[in-house]
Amino acid sequence: MRLKLLLISIVLLAAILRLYRLANAPPSLYWDEASIGYNAYSIAQTLRDEHGEFLPLTRFIAFGDYKPPGYIYAAALSVKLFGPTEFVVRLPSAAAGTLLVLVSFYLARMLTGNAKLGLVTAALLAVSPWALQFSRGAFEANLATLFSSAGLYFFVRTIRTKTLASGISSAVFFALSLYTFNSHRVFVPAVIGALGLIYFREIWRSRGQWLVFLLALLLLLAPLIPHLLSREGQLRFYEVTWLNDLAPIELSNSRTAVDGNTWWSGLIHNRRIIFSQEFLKHYTDHFRAEFLFFSGDVNPRLSIQTVGEMYWLDLPLLLIGVFILVKKRRRAALVLLAWVVLSPVPAATARETPHALRILHILPSLQIVAAFGLLTFWKLDSFKKIRLLLVPIYGLFIIMYLHDYYVHYPKFYSSDWQYGYKEMVGFVSSLQDKYDHISVTDTLGRPYIYLLFYQKYPPEKYWANRQVRRDWYGFWYVDGFDKYTFGGPLPPGRSLIVSGPQPIPGNWQLLKSVTDPQGNTVFQISEKD
Helix, strand or coil, X not given: CHHHHHHHHHHXXXXXXXXXXXXXXXXXXXXXXXXXXXXXXXXXXXXECCCCCECXXXXXXXXXXXXXXXXXXXHHHHXXXXXCCHHHHHHHHHHHHHHHHHHHHHHHHHXXXXXXXXXXXXXXXXXXXXXXXXXXXXXXXHHHHXXXXXXXXXXXXXXXXXXXXXXXXXXXXXXXXXXXXXXXXXXXXXXXXXXXXXXXXXXXXXXXXXXXXXXXXHHHXXXXXXXXXXHHHHHHHHHHEXXXXXXXXXXXXXXXXXXCCCHHXXXXXXXXXXXXXXXXXXXXXXXXXXXXXXXXXXXXXXXXXCCCCCCCCHHXXXXXXHHHHHHHCCHHHHHHHHHHXXXXXXXXXXXXXXXXXXXXXXXXXXXXXXXXXXXXXXXXXXXXXXXHHHHHHHXXXXXXXXXXXXXHHHHHCHHHHXXXXXXXXXXXXXXXXXXXXXXXXCCCCCHXXXXXXXXXXXXXXXXXXXXEEECCCCCEEEEEECCEECCCCCCCCCEEEEECCCCXXXXXXXXXXXXXXXXXXXXXXXXXX
């Protein structure tokens, strides 16, 4: 009974931390959230996406970035129930983050047989800056991490209980993660392969049951495989990867030429060696102390900049946990090792590293390791006085993080969340009937998606009057719809003009300035006869 009460308390705390002021902290929807929101609204209203495609199964075209469908369908359900708002668009991620805390308890307990360790894991994840950051925005990776963690739980449960239902559940959750975030399309197959090696004997003894698992997984992924092999399915990978850069090849050629193009220089300066070195650099970036414990991801949308992805107090706990796991040499240690080691592999092929979003699936493995460390430290009599300070010190770190998150972060990093669009759309919408034409600057991103989302613009009407073009890479650009245009010359007639912070011409009459929390001008709304 006490165990259940503690677990319920931890999950409730996780829910509060993820739901409190969800609509306005972060301070605005960034454009991917707005895209998810409008596509979810379109699906909820018409069963078609913003481009008019009926129930896309493997991807949503969106901006031409071909978003995985998992999160959009989850958001479509919440939009159908509650309507399109910032809170509702972010709700699936907040719910996923809360459920991940619950799953982490059961996963840690299943791996180790230790319920107390499961509780500590859940508690550490509930207050983790990494988990909180991505549970409070409409991040596909957060929902995918819930799915992959649940898949891992049911995989280990199948090993323990040998039940067919657990094996099929594992296949379903692993498949869902591949339909939800791109990085999981590399990570999950790698983890399944590692689990197959770790538990080979058990799997071989029940090979008929595991054949059902494999067939179920392949059946569920059958629609996705052709998409992954297509040009549009690989577009996002080629957009972010360094593997198609020519610099390593040019470096190899230049060094070989300096050495006189000898046979041995071709070995020493082989391009494959240079590519391997580049991969290792990007891979190890994700284990840098500055990233993990002190300042976090350099992208302000992925970190509040004043705290690492974990609290620095987690560092000694992780080190103790690693020592204990290696010393005990349990297979749980092998599972956690494989989980941690394989997590950065998809992200290591991208130009921007370290990247907190692309390795989010490393959670909650680090919390399980830290929980080992915390429980071990707590049992040491020689640190009895120090351990009594651990809880208040950890609590102080949490309070400092939450203060920065709710007070300073929205003020100093609002532009990274495209702050100002909601205010601009609200003002423009109240005046739009008075003007023949409305021109909106596109220098701050993709204004069309904010107009569609905040106006709850009917999808059928949008399909009928939009002006769009597609570039060679497959990206879609909206030049206008209805009386709105984005860039280009002003047509004759009475116009409402939304411009950036630059000075406006003398023949324009300024009606309103939209400012950010620091008082900087984001948009100027003017009229011209």
